[in-house]
Amino acid sequence: MPDRAVPNPSFPKPFIDVRGVSKTFFTKRGGAIEALSQTSLAIAEKEFVCIVGPSGGGKSTLLNIVAGFLKPTTGEVLVSGRRVDRPSAGRVMVFQEFALFPWLTVEDNIGFGLAVSENASTRKERDDIVAEHLALVRLTKFAKSYPSELSGGMKQRVALARALAVNPEALLMDEPFGALDAYTRNNLQRELLRIWEQQRKTVLFVTHSIEEAVYLADKVIVMAGRPGSVRAIIDIKADRPRDESDPEVVAMRAHIRELVLSASEDEHDGE
Ligand code: ADP
Ligand code: MG
Numbered sequence: 001m002p003d004r005a006v007p008n009p010s011f012p013k014p015f016i017d018v019r020g021v022s023k024t025f026f027t028k029r030g031g032a033i034e035a036l037s038q039t040s041l042a043i044a045e046k047e048f049v050c051i052v053g054p055s056g057g058g059k060s061t062l063l064n065i066v067a068g069f070l071k072p073t074t075g076e077v078l079v080s081g082r083r084v085d086r087p088s089a090g091r092v093m094v095f096q097e098f099a100l101f102p103w104l105t106v107e108d109n110i111g112f113g114l115a116v117s118e119n120a121s122t123r124k125e126r127d128d129i130v131a132e133h134l135a136l137v138r139l140t141k142f143a144k145s146y147p148s149e150l151s152g153g154m155k156q157r158v159a160l161a162r163a164l165a166v167n168p169e170a171l172l173m174d175e176p177f178g179a180l181d182a183y184t185r186n187n188l189q190r191e192l193l194r195i196w197e198q199q200r201k202t203v204l205f206v207t208h209s210i211e212e213a214v215y216l217a218d219k220v221i222v223m224a225g226r227p228g229s230v231r232a233i234i235d236i237k238a239d240r241p242r243d244e245s246d247p248e249v250v251a252m253r254a255h256i257r258e259l260v261l262s263a264s265e266d267e268h269d270g271e
Pocket of ligand 2: 059060061
C-alpha cells in the first residue's frame, strides 16, 4: 500500500509545508485542549488533497492554521517558502455554511472580495471577473438573485465562485458539501473537479465522507484525534472520473475506512 507516514524526502519543494505544528487551546476555566500535536504535511502545487478523520481530530484547526486565522502553538506553516502569519487572498476558505451576504445579489457576493483586491482595479475589470465566475459555476441567469432565492447547492456554487474570483493559489474547504443532499453533493463534486481540472488550484478539502475523499483526491490524509495528528497519507492513483465500481476505488475506500476506524478507536484507549 502506498502509505507514507512522513513527507517524502524526494519531494523537494512542497507548496504547502506544515512543519511540526501543534495547537493547544486554553479555556477560560484554566483547562488546556491539545487540538493538534506535531503535525507535518507536504502538499505539492496543484495537488487535490482530502483530509478525513474522526470528529474533534483537529481538521478544522489545521485548516485554520494554514489559512492564517489561527497561530500554531509550536511549528510553522510555509506556503511557497513563506511563513504564514496572517490570512491572505492567496489562500481562501470555503465553509460548510455558505457564508454569503444575504443582502447582496449573487453577482455582488461574487464581486465582494474584488472590491478590496488588487486584481481588479476598475469597475469594468471587476464586472468581467464576476461574469466569468458566474459562467464558471453556471449561474449567469441568477446574477441578480439574492441568496434566499437559491437552493443549497446553488449557494455553495456562489461561495465557490466568490472564493475563486480573487484568483487564490490555494482553496481551503472545510466540509463544504456537508450540508447538501446526496444528489446535490455528487453534482457539486463533479463541478469542483471540472473547475479544478481547468484551473489547477491547490485544494485542501476536509470531509467526513470517505467516498467523497476517494472520488476527489490525489492524496488522502487520515488524521487521528485527541490530539490530532497524521495517521496515514494515501495516494489515490485511479483515473478520473472515478467510478465507485472500479476495484481500485473499492479497495481504497475499504483501506481508508479501516484507518479511520482504528484512528477513532485509539481515542477511546484508556478512557
Ligand atoms: P475537527 O474539525 O476535526 O472536528 P477541530 O479542529 O474543530 O476538529 O477541534 C479539535 C479539538 O480542538 C476539539 O477537541 C475541539 O473541541 C477543540 N477546539 C477547537 N477549536 C477550539 C477553540 N477555539 N477553543 C477551545 N477548543 C477548541
Ligand atoms: Mg471541523
